[in-house]
Amino acid sequence: MSGTFVGMPAFPQAAREAVRDTTLRGNLRHATHTIRAKRAKAVAELSDWAQLREAGKRIKDHTLHHLDEYLVRLEESVTAAGGTVHWAADATEANRIVTALVKETGESEVVKVKSMATQEIELNEALEAAGIRAYETDLAELIVQLGKDRPSHILVPAIHRNRGEIRDIFAREMSGWGRPAPEGLTDTPAELAEAARLHLREKFLRAKVGISGANFMVAETGTLVVVESEGNGRMCLTLPETLISVVGIEKIVPTWQDLEVFLQTLPRSSTAERMNPYTSTWTGTTDADGPRAFHLVLLDNGRTDTLADEVGRQALRCIRCSACLNVCPVYERAGGHAYGSVYPGPIGAILSPQLRGTASEIDASLPYASSLCGACYEVCPVAIDIPEVLVHLRERVVEGGQAVRDGNKVVLQPVKGHAAERAAMRAARWAFSHPGALRTGQRLASRTRRLHPRTLPGPGRAWSGTRDLPAVPAEPFRDWWQRTHGRGGSAAVSTTTGAGTPAKDKAEDKDGDR
């Protein structure tokens, strides 16, 4: 993954600024709460949701476990259907391939379907550098592009903008890119959509090259699938003479039948609809219908590194529905930009540090951009255990250890700035393996409990600044056990209390973490 959003501060700093922006928080709150309620209703319509979710998870896991076989099969079927397959190990290579393909057509502009993969590799910037102008045609992407902004949501990239802001961007910027905004444009959504329709239609009708991603690729048939709402996708997929699709290697499903699972779970999870307005499927090229040339660029860019991580590879099941963003209390307040990547929210917090590695400050901080509340796992239509991967990545950040980068095994050093945490963990490990020292320490803690400060000193200050420290009991559990159960003490009376004490402590810890 390329260095998107270079120089981004770590998540806590970026989030702090975002949280102060009341317009942003208002826009996000409105949007996430609206879609959250709708999604729950759409999902409730399907009584077999749990079975669909499990099937989706298994299809994706099976594919990932045999990815090399399915990639080869896909290449064969796409080629047999009249397409050309290219392989790109990283962003630079993918951009070089696409740029060369566009240049071969002799064109200097392209129309684009919204695509996470091309954003991830910063294709627009690479094309610009080669003198090719790329027009984003999804309404939200258009708002982002005209506003010289960055996307902040997987599905609705301009979710952080309200209608007033969008009106201002259209009125100010459209003329620089083509047909200007109509005179007297107001901020009603219908008028704004109409302005975009007129502005973009002239580009669609003259376009000779289209660039897309894909939601799914079927290995068995060589079919690509794009799921969308507006029809800009259909325009880009069918009107140009050349179509170039840049797709991550994890987007394969083995068979045509597999689509029956994802075409039911994806729309309901993402836009809370029974079905999105338009789904296009194409298999290579078709005589006199659609593009005459079709190129598929298969993108690795950190995906095989992610695949090498036995815990983290489940992130590659993601179908980019964005349900996890809409339920996340952290995303709702911090906004998408704070995540410093085209993949924001809970999925971004596990995907970006795996695709890019944890070397940068922002990537090392992302596994911490979560309260571990688990709502993201609950809504995920392919059951990615995001909290599990977050905890796993936190361990990697703090402890370092084995990982794969660019296909090579590396030993990661612990990230700086976690020295205190690491020291505390080491001390805890030592204490737990030395019972005598632990007992002495616990007794000491109990006897001095009245003297304990309410906040922690030094590096612990930030932690205790937003949490209450857990109360130290008057007597260590082991002393209590000895007194009541040991040496012939009555067990019957105290069992429930005894078992309840640690559980209660645990619950308090959890509350404290929120």
Next chain:
Amino acid sequence: MSSRERILGRVRRALADVPRGDGAPYERAVTRDYLREHGDRTPAQTLDLLAENLADYRAIVHRTDAGHLAEVVAGLLVSRGSSSVLVPPGLDESWLAGSDVRRVADRAESTPHELDRVDSVVTACAVAVAETGTIVLDGSPDQGRRRITLVPDHHICVVRAAQVVPSVPYALERLDPARPLTWISGPSATSDIELDRVEGVHGPRVLEVVLVG
């Protein structure tokens, strides 16, 4: 080493922990215990559900029988004020027998700009899905090239009762993946502005579905 070999090599090394070559067929790797259809409906009820779900996503639904189809289609063109209508090569001629609106043929060489000047398009469909309110076009001669149902602003789609299936799994079974498919659920729409749904951004702003039978 080519990037193809490099990527495939990385995949294989990344999967060193996964047992390989168990030879089990894919059909047994995934349990498909989800439902084939949600609910137990008669064909007539399935047709009603299609109409209801299409209307819910703001398609305009008309119901008629084979004897009145030409009359209904002609009426829709008139009430829309259309002066030209795109016609796929294999469309049943009787469907447009009631109308004298100027016909424009779907030709490979017609430019997108020419299509943009046409007022309406009339097509058949391949399959319709009741549970999701979806019509699917597969580019057959009675449906034409993908772009003719995209560029004009008004699409009239005729659905015969025998083409209606209850759910997505049944639809995929009937469709040929080798053909280019377009699944349409209501008119073009966006929710990009404050998640307010707005119909008609780039595709046809009006979708009228005529259910026959």
